[in-house]
Amino acid sequence: MENSKLLEVDHLSVHFHTERGEVTAVQDISFHVEKGEILGVVGESGCGKSVTSQAVLRLFDEKDLVRYDGEIRLQGRDLLKNPMSEMNHIRGNEISMIFQDPSSSINPLYTIGYQVAEALILHQNVSKKEAMERAVELLRLTGIPSPEKRIHEYPHEISGGMKQRVMIAIALACEPKLLIADEPTTALDVTIQAQILDLMLKLNKKMDMGIMMITHDLGVVAEICTRVVVMYLGQIVEEADVESLFNRPLHPYTRGLMKSIPHMEGEKKEELYVISGSVPSLNNVPKGCRFTPRCPYADSTCHSKNPELLADNQTQKVRCWHYKDISEEEGELVYGNR
Ligand SMILES: Nc1ncnc2c1ncn2[C@@H]1O[C@H](COP(=O)(O)OP(=O)(O)O)[C@@H](O)[C@H]1O
Ligand SMILES: [Mg+2]
Incomplete structure (x- = not known):
């Protein structure tokens, strides 16, 4: 049987050598992009989205002191084992990347x-x-x-x-077989953003090109993605098909992200939910679950041990000790306007 997986990222960690010692910007992440699919990668600024995408193209190797663990396979070939000459051929030919700021390209x-x-x-x-x-x-x-x-x-x-x-x-x-789009519409105004997203969707259909769509904007995800990984402080905390993510987010962080999407209810504007606190620095990663400092449900288990990313059902994985209790307590969030 033909492998439908275009890109497979397997237990990838990206470590940088800095003046303050080694920091791990991306910690043991695994995901894949199917042929012709649009995968969303979401999370707040600093969670490791760009590092992940630049690792796929090995863009750090040239200027930074970097160390990788894990594998990044493009149709079965491990890119981390490729010589740079081969990577230069792959860039722009098999994998292309677009950035938020066009002046860089x-x-x-x-x-x-x-x-x-x-x-x-x-x-x-x-x-x-x-x-x-x-x-x-x-x-x-x-x-x-x-x-x-x-x-x-x-x-x-x-x-x-x-x-x-x-x-x-x-x-x-x-x-290219794979297009990596790193916040491609963030700097554009809303109408142009919609046109560019529409264009990407068309090209994805027309050329059967896989897209890894990196964004902090859940509206963009709802618009064009089929599956989504949610990152928090260098790790994946949830992975789901887009319907499940919007209809039944499981991780408290994802639930927070969903609650902070503005939507109009009749005439009255709702007050926007804000996830309290801010993302800790990479030099100060919490010992247990990385979300504990901001999580309203954190208990001693959460403070002492980081949960694994585990499957809840066929289409959804979550990294949380208490997600089942939380869904019961808070009820299911319903976002009908997707
Ligand atoms: N070359 C580098 N050396 C050290 N730390 C880095 C380097 N590049 C990125 N980082 C750190 O990695 C983390 C993730 O950054 P990034 O992937 O750019 O986040 P975002 O999700 O906003 O794209 C940040 O804490 C950032 O400071
Ligand atoms: Mg970024």
Whole structure:
């Protein structure tokens, strides 16, 4: 039987050497992305989303002192064992990445047409003329109007939303199997954000491309993801298909995230729930469950031992000693407006 798993991250830990000693930014996480699926990775700022995605492409190896445990397999091949020359081939060819800030992947000195074409010339054996023609088509695909004219423009001549589209066009140039999108719409206004998400959904269907969608915005998750992993302080605390996550969140942290989504009830605006406290630093990780300092249900067990991430049912895993009691006590949260 063919393995439908495109990316498999298995017991991955990412350790950095810092002046204050070694810190573990990502601790023993496992998840996978199926072919053609959109997996959401959510959690507050600093929980390790970007570190996870950059580890997949080994982007730290070049500039940071980093140490990995575990495996990251792309269609069965362990990327952590790859030589850098092989990783350079994989980047932009089999796996592409888009970031919140397009300026990190767009060069101000070249026209946008040249930059999309360059990605094709670099990785695929096409002539300059052919690459330019395909660049026009790719830019059209991302919804840039009159791309045949815009290819001659420089990045400073176009808006932020347009730059984001150019970055997506560059990322898609080689039809990657996996697209990693790290908060791709966070810096954009709401209408453009909706258009970009719509575009990603279309491309995912059209090219059967797996997407790892990193976001702190649950609205984005509801919009396009099929499955979700929730991260907290470097660990996965819950994993679920998107319906279960919204209809029956199990971890107190996920429940808190759900309660803090703004939604209108009739005319009256509800008061927003805020998860109390803040994420501890990596130099000061709680001994037991990492969420204890902020958890209203924490008891002595939670303070002394970190629970494992265990399956509650076929589609949902959770890392909490007391999630069953909490659901009983608080009742099931219902978010009908998904
Ligand atoms: N190169 C690095 N060296 C040391 N610590 C790092 C490095 N990169 C990220 N971190 C730390 O790892 C943690 C996770 O960061 P990050 O993955 O960027 O979070 P986010 O979920 O907001 O994307 C943070 O505490 C951050 O300070
Ligand atoms: Mg980040």
